[in-house]
Amino acid sequence: MTRSVEGPGAHTSSCPWDTLRRNLLLGQPAAPAHNPSGKTQSIARRYLDRRYIRRTLALLCLAPLLLLPLYGAAETLPAGTTLEVRLEQPISSYSTKKGAKISCILITPVEQDGKIVLPLRTTIDGTVVEIRKVGLGFVHETAQVDLVLKQIVLADGRIIPLESRMTQVENARERVDKEGRIDGIRSSSTLGHRTAGIMGTLAFGDPIAAIFANAASSSVLRFSEPEISFPAGTEMTAQLTSAIEVPAEPVKPVPPIADSAAEKTNLGSLVRKLPFRTYTDGSHIPSDLTNLIFIGSAGAIERAFAASGWEPVDELTAQTAYTTVRSIAENQGYRRAPMSTLLLGNEAPRFGYAKTLNTFSKRHHLRVFASQETWRGQPVWSSSSTHDIGIGFSKKNKTFIHLIDTHIDNERAKVVNDLILTGCVTGVQLVERPWVPRDAKNGTGEDLITDGKVAVLELDGCEAPDKESAHDGPVPLQIHGNAADRGVRQTVLTLRNNILRDNVGVMAYSGIRYAVDAKKKKEGPAPTRTMDISGEQYTIQNGFHGNDSFISSSASQPEPGARARSRRAASWAPPSVELGMHSGWAGYAGGNGGAIAYLFQAANMPDRFLLVALGNDFKSGWDIGGSVTLDSQNYFSHEFSYDHSFTTFVVGLAVADNESTSSSQAPLFAFSNVGIETSQVTYDLLINARPKTSRWRPYVAVGPAFQLMHLSEAPIKKAPAYFRLGLSNIGLISAAYNFGSKPPLDGGGIFQIGFNYGGGIRYRVTPRWMLRMDYRETLVSQPDFWSKSREDLLNNITVTDYSLYQEFGPVLQGNMREQHGTIGISFTF
Numbered sequence: 001m002t003r004s005v006e007g008p009g010a011h012t013s014s015c016p017w018d019t020l021r022r023n024l025l026l027g028q029p030a031a032p033a034h035n036p037s038g039k040t041q042s043i044a045r046r047y048l049d050r051r052y053i054r055r056t057l058a059l060l061c062l063a064p065l066l067l068l069p070l071y072g073a074a075e076t077l078p079a080g081t082t083l084e085v086r087l088e089q090p091i092s093s094y095s096t097k098k099g100a101k102i103s104c105i106l107i108t109p110v111e112q113d114g115k116i117v118l119p120l121r122t123t124i125d126g127t128v129v130e131i132r133k134v135g136l137g138f139v140h141e142t143a144q145v146d147l148v149l150k151q152i153v154l155a156d157g158r159i160i161p162l163e164s165r166m167t168q169v170e171n172a173r174e175r176v177d178k179e180g181r182i183d184g185i186r187s188s189s190t191l192g193h194r195t196a197g198i199m200g201t202l203a204f205g206d207p208i209a210a211i212f213a214n215a216a217s218s219s220v221l222r223f224s225e226p227e228i229s230f231p232a233g234t235e236m237t238a239q240l241t242s243a244i245e246v247p248a249e250p251v252k253p254v255p256p257i258a259d260s261a262a263e264k265t266n267l268g269s270l271v272r273k274l275p276f277r278t279y280t281d282g283s284h285i286p287s288d289l290t291n292l293i294f295i296g297s298a299g300a301i302e303r304a305f306a307a308s309g310w311e312p313v314d315e316l317t318a319q320t321a322y323t324t325v326r327s328i329a330e331n332q333g334y335r336r337a338p339m340s341t342l343l344l345g346n347e348a349p350r351f352g353y354a355k356t357l358n359t360f361s362k363r364h365h366l367r368v369f370a371s372q373e374t375w376r377g378q379p380v381w382s383s384s385s386t387h388d389i390g391i392g393f394s395k396k397n398k399t400f401i402h403l404i405d406t407h408i409d410n411e412r413a414k415v416v417n418d419l420i421l422t423g424c425v426t427g428v429q430l431v432e433r434p435w436v437p438r439d440a441k442n443g444t445g446e447d448l449i450t451d452g453k454v455a456v457l458e459l460d461g462c463e464a465p466d467k468e469s470a471h472d473g474p475v476p477l478q479i480h481g482n483a484a485d486r487g488v489r490q491t492v493l494t495l496r497n498n499i500l501r502d503n504v505g506v507m508a509y510s511g512i513r514y515a516v517d518a519k520k521k522k523e524g525p526a527p528t529r530t531m532d533i534s535g536e537q538y539t540i541q542n543g544f545h546g547n548d549s550f551i552s553s554s555a556s557q558p559e560p561g562a563r564a565r566s567r568r569a570a571s572w573a574p575p576s577v578e579l580g581m582h583s584g585w586a587g588y589a590g591g592n593g594g595a596i597a598y599l600f601q602a603a604n605m606p607d608r609f610l611l612v613a614l615g616n617d618f619k620s621g622w623d624i625g626g627s628v629t630l631d632s633q634n635y636f637s638h639e640f641s642y643d644h645s646f647t648t649f650v651v652g653l654a655v656a657d658n659e660s661t662s663s664s665q666a667p668l669f670a671f672s673n674v675g676i677e678t679s680q681v682t683y684d685l686l687i688n689a690r691p692k693t694s695r696w697r698p699y700v701a702v703g704p705a706f707q708l709m710h711l712s713e714a715p716i717k718k719a720p721a722y723f724r725l726g727l728s729n730i731g732l733i734s735a736a737y738n739f740g741s742k743p744p745l746d747g748g749g750i751f752q753i754g755f756n757y758g759g760g761i762r763y764r765v766t767p768r769w770m771l772r773m774d775y776r777e778t779l780v781s782q783p784d785f786w787s788k789s790r791e792d793l794l795n796n797i798t799v800t801d802y803s804l805y806q807e808f809g810p811v812l813q814g815n816m817r818e819q820h821g822t823i824g825i826s827f828t829f
Contacts, residue, residue: 074245075117077110081240083149083164084108085124086233092477093133093143093184093228100128102147107235108417109251116251120421123153124162130181134226136485137492143184143228149238154249162244168237173331173359174228180238184228185331187490188497192221192329208679208708212642215681216628219640220577223490224330229479233309234357254420257295257375257427257458270373271431271454274382278342278367280443287342287443289436289450291412292383294368295375296459298350300424301368305353307465308418313352313365314338317573318767322829324360328391333358342443344369344382355418361391361402364414375458385411386442406447416455424462430455571767574692575828578629578762578770582824586645586678587620589777589817593650596786596809598794600802610802613654614793616785618676621647623820629686637686639701642679643820649676649711649785675712678818680705680778682756695764705756705778710749711785754780754818762826770826777819782812 085104103125110118130146152160165180175183187193258267271293278287294301305312314320316338327334337360339352349367356363366385373380387405405411419425436452480486595615602608625643632638653670684703690696758776765771786793787810794804 075112075115075248076243077112077117077240077246078243079240081110082108082167083110083124083238083240084170084235085149085238086235087230088232090232090477091128091145091147091228091230091234092479093131093145094135094480095478096128096131096145098128098131102126102128104149104236107421108413115248116253117246117248118152119249119251120417122155124149124151125153126150126164134184134489134493135481137226137489137496141186141188141226141493141496143226145182145184145228145230146180147182147236148180152244152246154247158247160244160246163241164238165241166236166238169230169357170235170237171356171359171362171364172230172234173333173357173361182228184226185224186493187224187226188493188501190224190329190331192217192326193224193497208681208706209642209644211706212640212681215683216640216642219630219638220628221326221329222332223486224332225480226489226493227480229477230357254425254428257429257456267375267429267456268431270375270380271433271456273373274371274380275345276382276433276436276454277440278344278384281341281343281348283443284343285443286440288367288384288386289408289440289448290344290369290382290384291408291450291454292366292385292415293431293454293456294381294383294459295378295456296381297379297461300459300462301351301381303462303465304419304422304424304459305351307422307424307462310353310355310364310418311335313354315573316341317571318575318828319573322576325829327360331359334360337363339365339367340443342367342384344384345371350381361388363388364411366411366415378458383415385415387411387414401444404442404446406449408448408450409453412453412455416457419457419459421466422462423466424459425457426460427458428455575631575764575770577829578627578631578826579829580627580629580770580772580824580826581625582627582772582774582822583622583624584820584822584824585620586623586643586647587819588618588647589819590814592782592813592816593617594782594784594786594810594812596790596793596811597807598804599806599808601805603801603803607658609658609805611654611656611658613652614786615652615654617650617652618816619648619650619673621645623822625822627824627826629826631692634691635688637688637692637699639682639684639686639703641682641684643682645678645680645818645820647676647678649674676709677712678707678709680707680818682706682776682778684756697762697764698759699762700757700759701774701776702757705754705780707752707754707778707780708749709752709783750783750785752780752783754778758820764828768828770828771823772826773823775819775821777817780816780818782814782816784810784812786810 084107086107088103088105091100091102103123106118106120106122106124109116109120126147126149128145129148130144132140132144134140134143147166149162149164149166152162154160166176166182167180168176169182173185177183258264274290274293276290278290279285280287296304302312314323314336320336320338323334324337326332327337333356335354335356337354337356339354341348344367347369350370351368352365353368354363354365364385364387366383368381368383371380371382386408387410388402389405390403392401392403416425416428420428430453433452433454436450438450438452440448440450442448481489593616595613597611597613600610600612602610623643623645625641627639627641629637629639651672651674653668653672655668682703682705684701686699686701689698756776756778758774760772760774760776762770762772
């Protein structure tokens with residue numbers, strides 16, 4: 001309510017429009033008529049003082065209205081606007097609860113009509129609306145997380161509600177469905193698990209081979225973790241599902257590096273001097289284009305990328321190659337996975353950086369090359385950056401390659417924004433390069449689409465970079481159960497997969513589907529990124545051209561000796577895993593074999609007897625096998641081996657009658673050579689005479705052995721008329737099922753546990769290939785082919801009017817010593 005009182009000095013107001021108009025437009029009110037006396041001047045002065053006070057109050061009331069133009073009109077962000085954010089807290093499908101609050105920061109500015117509406121580091125909050133864990137795997141095979149961004153928090157604290165849908169988790173193995181839910185992987189669908197399943201299926205007929213397949217695969221590859229786990233710093237993309245109004249706020253961009261015309265010319269001349277095209281090492285094929293230039297010390301570059309979440313990549317060695325294979329096969333992340341070597345101006349990169357989450361197939365990465373140039377006394381570095389978005393098969397290179405986002409300016413903007421967020425960038429400028437080709441291809445044939453500009457960033461020392469952190473500080477989360485829980489889960493998920501998917505039809509469909517998917521370039525279009533700078537305002541004018549005839553040197557020059565030695569040393573780093581194949585001789589030492597005899601008595605002639613004796617011996621043959629060797633320690637290695645040997649089983653038959661008198665009734669002797677196959681799996685501890693850094697490594701081996709022996713065909717191809725052994729050649733698959741119950745002479749197998757020992761030498765010919773020679777001996781009990789076959793033998797001896805009188809044996813010749821002398825090759829990781 002406003003109250004007015006007649007008379008000077010008596011008016012009070014809460015700034016109604018009528019009072020404001022009177023104070024501001026009418027000026028000094030008329031002098032009161034009832035006071036013509038000499039007091040008028042004194043009263044007027046007092047009234048004038050109060051008038052100034054009222055005008056001041058009026059201006060204060062109008063201040064918000066007068067300042068409105070400084071805020072500007074609200075901007076409308078339409079539905080479909082992309083929001084790229086970075087999580088400030090970790091999320092786990094195993095332990096994060098439904099309804100948990102999340103907070104993110106904007107990592108790519110939101111632009112509308114050429115103007116930045118939401119700058120970098122704008123806070124966007126959200127909620128976990130639904131979550132599902134795998135747990136023990138009885139109910140769900142995959143995890144799921146549903147996140148929704150719900151509000152924008154402006155710098156002055158104002159809150160803008162929004163409706164959004166998650167569209168992508170950047171560089172993640174997880175997929176986002178059409179409803180915006182994040183779906184986790186199925187552990188049994190990984191390449192490694194599928195390969196192990198195929199090997200197990202092929203080895204199903206041979207339990208020993210199945211043991212080796214399972215032991216080897218589990219020692220080399222892990223069971224992939226199916227729970228979803230996103231650490232703080234995970235980057236995601238969402239889209240607005242409805243339009244919102246955002247107050248337009250003034251944005252302070254990073255200043256340009258060159259202001260004056262002279263500085264711009266000097267900067268352009270610097271850019272002109274730098275080579276812009278990389279080449280593959282060795283084959284010297286034109287590859288990536290440079291799209292970034294850094295000005296600053298080597299330490300500043302290292303600190304800036306560390307602060308922005310980029311990690312230096314590892315050298316390509318046997319160890320890192322093995323880790324790469326594991327990350328692909330297990331569908332797990334390898335954040336420091338090595339990159340192929342590209343040369344710029346015949347020099348290898350000084351730094352290599354990558355940013356990924358939990359997959360090998362997708363990552364941001366760049367190479368940083370040193371130059372001889374300086375700017376204001378600081379070193380100048382060139383960089384080529386691209387975004388790997390998938391893995392595909394290259395017909396040209398006959399191999400699998402990384403597929404990239406062909407619009408490489410997106411990656412340029414990504415790097416610029418990430419470094420600006422660190423607070424270490426003191427200047428940034430886009431510089432035209434009209435000489436750069438617009439239709440180039442990289443070394444694997446992928447298109448490189450670009451506007452040709454290069455982003456030049458000037459860095460300070462980056463001694464105290466800005467690092468965003470979660471509002472409540474880091475929150476440790478449990479991402480999976482304990483070892484017992486994981487063991488149960490692996491068993492449950494594997495059994496479910498075996499029942500539902502491990503059959504010929506499903507595996508054939510999966511193989512075709514996988515081959516088709518391998519040719520796909522990406523899941524969807526990569527987001528178009530903008531940079532938190534003012535575009536052309538900080539760009540070298542189009543009028544600068546310089547010497548358009550400039551071509552970077554393409555002559556192949558040898559690397560400096562120190563760099564070449566360093567790279568050779570890295571390639572010869574000790575291996576972690578050896579995958580080997582071998583073949584050679586298989587035989588037996590000392591006396592091996594056994595015998596059994598049956599004495600039959602004639603029914604009508606008690607003094608007449610018929611002796612039937614059978615014996616066996618073993619002869620040498622050949623062997624083929626494979627091995628997986630883990631070089632986890634300096635002088636000790638762990639090896640799983642599988643051998644399948646083909647040797648000879650010699651069967652002897654003697655039949656004698658105690659009353660034979662004529663030559664036609666002389667004792668009968670018959671012999672037959674029968675194939676015998678032995679499947680053997682061993683675990684050996686290798687004790688090496690030299691460390692794993694050595695190319696020559698003599699060793700001794702010792703460990704347990706498990707084997708299955710079975711005959712490959714009937715032992716007597718043509719028996720006498722009065723004696724017949726009925727054997728069926730049903731082979732290895734029958735032996736796998738019946739070795740414990742079926743008679744060995746009827747196709748069954750004999751299972752044995754033994755002790756393996758021996759030695760050999762390995763020689764590493766190249767960083768990836770190794771030659772080896774081995775001698776092994778397995779000590780097992782003498783196999784008894786006769787006792788378990790007794791009923792089978794007696795049922796097939798058809799001698800009229802004779803009955804079994806006495807049985808002798810079996811007699812076995814001590815322990816069996818099986819020998820293997822092999823040579824082979826191994827591929828090393």
